[in-house]
Amino acid sequence: MKALYLEKAQLKIITLPQPSPLRNEALVKVLKAGLCNTDLELIRGYLEFEGIPGHEFVGQVVEAANSNLVGKRVVGDINLGCGKCEYCLGGRKEHCPSRQVLGILNKDGALAEYLTLPMDNLHVLPPRISDVEAVFIEPLAASLEILEQIRIRRQDSVLVLGDGKLGLLIAQVLKLKTPKVSCVGKHRRKLEILKEKEIETHLLGTRIREKFDIVVEATGNEKGLNEALSVAKAKGTIILKSTFQGETKVDVSKVVVDEIHLIGSRCGPFSRAIEVLSRKQVEVEKMVDGDFPLDRAKEAFAFAQKPETLKVLITP
Amino acid sequence: MKALYLEKAQLKIITLPQPSPLRNEALVKVLKAGLCNTDLELIRGYLEFEGIPGHEFVGQVVEAANSNLVGKRVVGDINLGCGKCEYCLGGRKEHCPSRQVLGILNKDGALAEYLTLPMDNLHVLPPRISDVEAVFIEPLAASLEILEQIRIRRQDSVLVLGDGKLGLLIAQVLKLKTPKVSCVGKHRRKLEILKEKEIETHLLGTRIREKFDIVVEATGNEKGLNEALSVAKAKGTIILKSTFQGETKVDVSKVVVDEIHLIGSRCGPFSRAIEVLSRKQVEVEKMVDGDFPLDRAKEAFAFAQKPETLKVLITP
Numbered sequence: 001m002k003a004l005y006l007e008k009a010q011l012k013i014i015t016l017p018q019p020s021p022l023r024n025e026a027l028v029k030v031l032k033a034g035l036c037n038t039d040l041e042l043i044r045g046y047l048e049f050e051g052i053p054g055h056e057f058v059g060q061v062v063e064a065a066n067s068n069l070v071g072k073r074v075v076g077d078i079n080l081g082c083g084k085c086e087y088c089l090g091g092r093k094e095h096c097p098s099r100q101v102l103g104i105l106n107k108d109g110a111l112a113e114y115l116t117l118p119m120d121n122l123h124v125l126p127p128r129i130s131d132v133e134a135v136f137i138e139p140l141a142a143s144l145e146i147l148e149q150i151r152i153r154r155q156d157s158v159l160v161l162g163d164g165k166l167g168l169l170i171a172q173v174l175k176l177k178t179p180k181v182s183c184v185g186k187h188r189r190k191l192e193i194l195k196e197k198e199i200e201t202h203l204l205g206t207r208i209r210e211k212f213d214i215v216v217e218a219t220g221n222e223k224g225l226n227e228a229l230s231v232a233k234a235k236g237t238i239i240l241k242s243t244f245q246g247e248t249k250v251d252v253s254k255v256v257v258d259e260i261h262l263i264g265s266r267c268g269p270f271s272r273a274i275e276v277l278s279r280k281q282v283e284v285e286k287m288v289d290g291d292f293p294l295d296r297a298k299e300a301f302a303f304a305q306k307p308e309t310l311k312v313l314i315t316p
Numbered sequence: 317m318k319a320l321y322l323e324k325a326q327l328k329i330i331t332l333p334q335p336s337p338l339r340n341e342a343l344v345k346v347l348k349a350g351l352c353n354t355d356l357e358l359i360r361g362y363l364e365f366e367g368i369p370g371h372e373f374v375g376q377v378v379e380a381a382n383s384n385l386v387g388k389r390v391v392g393d394i395n396l397g398c399g400k401c402e403y404c405l406g407g408r409k410e411h412c413p414s415r416q417v418l419g420i421l422n423k424d425g426a427l428a429e430y431l432t433l434p435m436d437n438l439h440v441l442p443p444r445i446s447d448v449e450a451v452f453i454e455p456l457a458a459s460l461e462i463l464e465q466i467r468i469r470r471q472d473s474v475l476v477l478g479d480g481k482l483g484l485l486i487a488q489v490l491k492l493k494t495p496k497v498s499c500v501g502k503h504r505r506k507l508e509i510l511k512e513k514e515i516e517t518h519l520l521g522t523r524i525r526e527k528f529d530i531v532v533e534a535t536g537n538e539k540g541l542n543e544a545l546s547v548a549k550a551k552g553t554i555i556l557k558s559t560f561q562g563e564t565k566v567d568v569s570k571v572v573v574d575e576i577h578l579i580g581s582r583c584g585p586f587s588r589a590i591e592v593l594s595r596k597q598v599e600v601e602k603m604v605d606g607d608f609p610l611d612r613a614k615e616a617f618a619f620a621q622k623p624e625t626l627k628v629l630i631t632p
Contacts, residue, residue: 092550095574225568234403234411235411240568241572243573244568247567247568249565249566250541253558253560256557256559256582259465259580259582261578262578264570264572264575264577265575
């Protein structure tokens, strides 16, 4: 099969044998995949990943021990746990110390014609979710994870830092809980998507005098946390969503004196994301800026790295 | 009156007029005061404080509009709020944006013969708490704040980083909630106080293979947070207690990937601290390494700065 392969920070299109599913796995033909900021970080050396990248996808099951799955259109939870540790037994395999993560950690990903995933990881899609929408289920689930971690009350004010792909999803998701959601971003065009959802928007650099009960850091860069600290109320909560290579200088004393809660937030519930998309509660299709064939995946990565680009899709 | 005065990072003993209490304040004769790590940070420039330092004290009310208070032995909550903002109205005056803090922020402190504090800040002491014990009420309250912020279950494992004054109090307080408390410190003598309370202790540098549900960072230095991150379980909680001048380099992606909760923690409930001390549930007197007259306060500071020193008291 054709696949995009990352090795020593270089991407190349190569031909590989079609993967063989393990007994608990399904073989999935990839219908469409999406590029995420983490993919861009991987090619900058994050996690030193080598293999086929890609973890946002929709596909069709070609082969599986469970015959009910064969032929079904699916998305898939990207974490594979050992099944035995306290995290796996507690239903949080995304924290299994020996986990594999699709296209991120010791497991080939979705930027290929086929992938394999445990059957338990797969979620069958209802027909009313399109392939393009389905690619957003993984990042939408990650956005919904915030609602699993903290209670947001209708009176809480929320500021989302970052108008990237994840920031736009998060702002829309939090808007389902409180009317008081604002977003700070760099791009008028991206913020426009939120304005249509009646979310207040500010261009970066605008002075914001208000302080917020909840601040979500989704800038994807190291400055985000300190910006978040400067606009969070005392006793406020900061949700950290950005993963990137390197360290950030933080004024830890401010966290202590203001008794801030900082909460790291990663993968989330696929079933909730499928529900939210089925109900058309968030806008995703307007976020698509390009759809490239797999052959042109390197070009797709180059396009995705431009600051003004939102979601880039790849169709094998 | 005689007072210790901090100006341009220099301490000196000077004579000042006895302070005049405002209408809502009491005049308190200081019986005994304690030095805390924050005091040592102040003389290194933290918060650029100028004035009389000192915020841990026990005193006797000399003058107050409420005559019931006069003659009483008291300790005092160190935060003075505006009384009007959302924090003051919500009972969290320690987060009032225009607050004063005794001996720390725009309010002369306890290293003098007299101080003033709002009558509402004062707590009358039961006779079974000695003057020496009473000086520990403020830091003990700060330790108990952790129990206000998170729920600790009997099965939770806790690691306290730091065997300083605050670390020793915190380890003892958390031991009231779970048997699984350990402490990492630099000094055998200090850790000995915890061993007597059946708290597991490790000398810094010992390799700790276990990971912990809850880690309390009380090292007082910038390395503490990264040490805490290296021993916290995924989905674990890190309580931050150290305040110091400067910034710390943090691997923010680790916080995100492991979905760590980082919680800043500062002042706490005096009434609970008085209760805990009345019941002799924590050992404090063994932590006293010196008691200096006010005239020798500079010497007391020099002694307190030695790494091996625990609590230093000053008696005006």
